[in-house]
Amino acid sequence: MASTMAERRTAAAAACLLLAGCLLWAGRKHTAVYQPDETAFPNAQIGYAPGVLDTGPDEPAVTLRYLGLTWRELEPEEGVYAWEAIQQTCHLDALRQQGVHLVLRILCDEPGAEAHLDIPDWLYEKTGNGSWYDLSYGKGYSPDYADPAFFAAHAALLRAVGEWFGADGFVSYVELGSLGHWGEWHVKSGEGLVPLPEEAVRDRYMALYREAFPAAKLLVRRPFRGAAGQGFGLYNDMTGHAGDTAEWLGWIENGGWYEGDPAGLSPMPDAWQTAPIGGELTSRISMEQLLETGLDQTLSLVKRSHMSFLGPKTADAAYRTGYDAVLSALGYRLRVTEAAWRRVPGGMELTVTLANEGSAPFYWDWPVNLYAETAEGTTLEKVPLGISLPELLPGQTRTAKAKLTALPAPFWEERDRRVTMGIVDPMTGRDAVRFAMQTAQENGRAVLFAGV
Incomplete structure (x- = not known):
């Protein structure tokens, strides 16, 4: 019995030493x-988003592409969509395979040098109660967005576009267009054009986008009351312009006046923490000023805005120092x-x-x-x-x-x-x-x- 007890004590001691050694080794x-x-380098979901057709031998690599489509391009005949033509012209299959994602905006009014329609002829014949214009912006046609027939047709359009692109994440960002010049939700109604619809109708347009693109991040041009409550992101098409960007940042910080309503814009100072900020560089300032002489100001505005992407107007890679500096300032x-x-x-x-x-x-x-x-x-x-x-x-x-x-x-x-x-x-x-x-x-x- 004594021998057995001794053996047990020896074995226990050896086990303790072994365990201690294992713990010491395991704990290193x-x-x-x-x-x-x-x-500076492009990265997933951030950086520059040049247009899908803005390619060339010197085009730097990107992970995003901007796709702006007019209603006229999308639905030339009622209920008939130009999917095949868009797919081929814009090389969408190749972009998807490369892992490139899209920034999408749908347009109903893009001012140009000549009088033209950006909505289909069949829709103009159904409605036709908007305003032809020749303004400082250019020439074009501004629809009556409050028209029930226009709204119903637009609802069908967004459903079709959302279904066609699918929910695989190819479309990362959707900038709410549709309303106003360049889809920026403003109309020069002071010069006789049919004004934008009242807030309740605008909110219905927002709801259409939410339903059509549930997997995408939605961005609006201004911090509208309806957008603030739905967690939308924001975009600034005047990025780099100190005055216009300061006004835009002021709306985000304090809210402000919109379409006759002194509280039409709501403060969204923390929106960037949960929803992305995008936009494009201003066309009012030269690339030399944006990326060389005024680079510090451009960088400050981009960083203060917490921007994730810029496009379709992006930095010119010929100004390489500024191009890289702005790229590094975008996103995470x-x-x-x-x-x-x-x-x-x-x-x-x-x-x-x-x-x-x-x-x-x-x-x-x-x-x-x-x-x-x-x-x-x-x-x-x-x-x-x-x-x-x-x-x-x-x-x-x-x-x-x-x-x-x-x-x-x-x-x-x-x-x-x-x-x-x-x-x-x-x-x-x-x-x-x-x-x-x-x-x-x-x-x-x-x-x-x-x-x-």
């Missing part, structure tokens, strides 16, 4: 710190500031801290994953990292943990294994976000650790 943490990459900039791993029973535990060092959030809840890979990029394991990108505001960090089980032990001696991190675009199923950090990045994934 290997930490890496990553420096920021401050270079995500960086893993620190990552650590340690062995645990059954695998390795990783702790990752992700920071947003940009001027806006990433507004889509795209999956954030950690991967165990071979050195050639073959995925051995994928695990989600519990970080919600829309909740990561500029200046904030989020830390999360995950466990990988596919890597061999000891991992640090395996030259052909690595741990990477990526953010998946659901439209393509591919990792699509570039991290603003100094580390190897391949196939949309950032290398956190590699065997040595």
